[in-house]
Amino acid sequence: MTEKHKHFGLGTAAGVVGLIVLAGIIGLITVYSGGYNVAATEDHSAFGRWAAATTLKNSIQSRAPTDDPPSFTEAMVEAGAGEYKAMCQHCHGGPGIDRAGWAEGMLPEPPHLTEAAAHWEPNEIYWILDHGIKSSGMPAFGPSHDEEALWNLTAFVTDLPGMTQTDYEAMGSSGHHDDGHEH
Ligand code: HEC
CATH class of the missing domain: 1.20.5 (Single alpha-helices involved in coiled-coils or other helix-helix interfaces)
Incomplete structure (x- = not known):
């Protein structure tokens, strides 16, 4: 040299x-x-939004379980519907149903899952429900719910895109409502 x-x-x-x-x-x-500025009233810059969305996608894709998900039955979707109405609808809305007014004040806004669920594989949805999404307001349901309840919810969320309001309203009403306090 x-x-x-x-x-x-x-x-x-x-x-x-x-x-x-x-x-x-x-x-x-x-x-x-x-x-x-940590205010939820001030959105991220375009770069910040891109960085957050890309980090989210890649983080979840690389962590979601790789085993085949169980095959979803009507009974699972039905059970998941009851849980969804009790624990998710106020943030995410449902077919023909708006989020609660206060959820509009969240940043990031909870996406309408009738569309957003189509972008995720069932295993990725399961992972999101199990672990939640840090600093976003999306709770982890794994600590308060067993695998069966999480798969029921996953089965229901996977069915959401394309579901009609009539079908949605008919579902889960007789189901068991789990508020997460039973464990
Ligand atoms: C307190 C409000 C709140 C509750 C309750 C809530 N979520 Fe979320 N959820 C969010 C927010 C906010 C995000 C967006 C996170 C992000 O983009 O970083 C999110 C994201 C998600 C996503 C990823 C969608 C996407 O494309 O970003 C799924 C799937 C999801 N939630 C399902 C559920 C289900 C199912 C329940 C009920 C068991 C639930 N959530 C309860 C606030 C909530």
Whole structure:
């Protein structure tokens, strides 16, 4: 290696270390200065929205179980419907049913699952229900519900896209309503 190359290598290393230190300082300034607005009334920048949506998709895809999901029966969908109406509808709405007014004040807004559920595989929906989504208001139901209840909900959510309001309203009314306090 020539003298010139050695200097170039050292210069690059110093530059990289400098950038890392600078990124750390900017991070600490952001944390301590109060400059970042945590208000739910102020949306992320376009970059922030892209980064959040892409992180969400990739994080869930890489963590969802890889075994085949159980085959869903009408009874599972029916049982899931009762749970959904009790625990999810106020945030996510349902076919022909709006979210609760206060859910409009959340950021991110809970998506209408009648459309959003079509973007996820059953195993991914199961993972989301089991673990929730950090810092978004989407709760983890795994700590309060067993696997059977989570698969019933997954079966129901998988059926949501294309479900009519009449079908939705007829479902789950006789079902068992689990408020998560029984365990
Ligand atoms: C307190 C409000 C709230 C409740 C209750 C709630 N969720 Fe959510 N949910 C959210 C929010 C907010 C998001 C969006 C998270 C994000 O995009 O980072 C979300 C995201 C999801 C997603 C991913 C959809 C997507 O495309 O982003 C699914 C699936 C889901 N919820 C299902 C459910 C089910 C099923 C229940 C009931 C067992 C439920 N949620 C209860 C607020 C809620």
